[in-house]
Amino acid sequence: MDDTPRPIVLARALRLTAGRTTVFAGLDVDLPVSGYGAVVGPSGAGKSTLLLSLTGRMRGVTGTLLVSGLDAVRHPGPVRQVTSVARVADLIGPEPTLTVAECITERSLLDAGAPRQRHAAFASAAELMGLDVDPDALYGDLPPVDQTRAAVALACVRPADLVVLDDLDHDATLDEQAALWRGIAALAASGTSVIAATTERAAVPAGATIIDLS
Template identity: 55%
Template sequence: MDEPQHAQPTPVEEPLATARGLSLQGPKGPVFGPLDLDLPRGAAIALAGKAGSGKSALLLALTGRMRGVTGELSVDGHDAIRHSRQVRKITSVARIDDLVEPEDSLSLEDCITERTLADAAPARARLANYLHVALLLGLDEPRSTAYGQLSPSDQVRAAVALASIRPAPMIVLDDIDRETTLAEQEILWNGLVKLAAEGVTVIASTSERAAVPLEVTTIEMEALHA
């Protein structure tokens, strides 16, 4: 008599990032938190909130680039509070406020070279990595084009493609809605969903929720302050 067959449990994948009681205090009071988060691998995530709600600061914190953060934060197995340098090495920032963004005067080719040096990325793969993500997101501008000559939508695409030159499990982008229409934002989000399907956790901030697709997880900054 055959033994009964038992279905094997599906393994539960650990989150890419986990935060517990994560907080940041500013001179005028709390910037964000305390908050608890579990960010899955290979997900597109919208960080939604009005200006001044702490979106940019949280993106910096999640990538080990914000000082003064308290609580617990683990990113891909690394303690992002105690070992922020390790987290910076495995995460990538496409654009953050006025802190991280390609220079308007540089051509895309120059931006690729600059980003390769800044991220200590493998020189042999830099162009292939950039072109793969640029194509995935729908950027087809010549590499001789200056970053500042791109449309706001294409600047988002270029920034994300540049952030992918050194492969990283997490890429963050500030203000996907900056100077872009709802229709343009929807197309951009769909591109980020495609990138996430390749195993990258992509987190983008926005104050415009109407353009965020249903398959994108939305984290409400105002709720995190409650």
């Protein structure tokens, strides 16, 4: 009997080009269910683009990419339904001028979910991430590390097999990054796999699957 964990993400020879520029190529990824990974590389290495690619939100990807058993290259639509983006660069993320409660409502409307269930899902993910925040606080007024925690929790208001997060290390000390990774590990252990991008390899824990774009 094969006891090898089933992958939530399986990529082989993944490649993306934009015009004459190769964003990434020859990329292999194996992330087990209830696992968590780190996309590591300097600014401009293609980390944000890779996160969007892994969730079926980037055109032009070639190679093999299975997410939750779904073909993200040929049929990205179903993959978008089982994945969630917490934050990616300046493209996707909570609105700074909204309160945390309003962010939950906005995310619930975007995901066509029942507000009561979504608030419970947010609270559960927030607890795992170590977030304790006043719902009436403006998202933009939260400390950067709590903005990151809240962004991840907001991405969980709709059940997702995989959540992706960009810039985990944004304005975060090494100790704060370590705390964020502990929260991500706890979230993954609860059944929601997570892939986060960072430039700070030193803070990535041993349990993470490394996706190296350096």
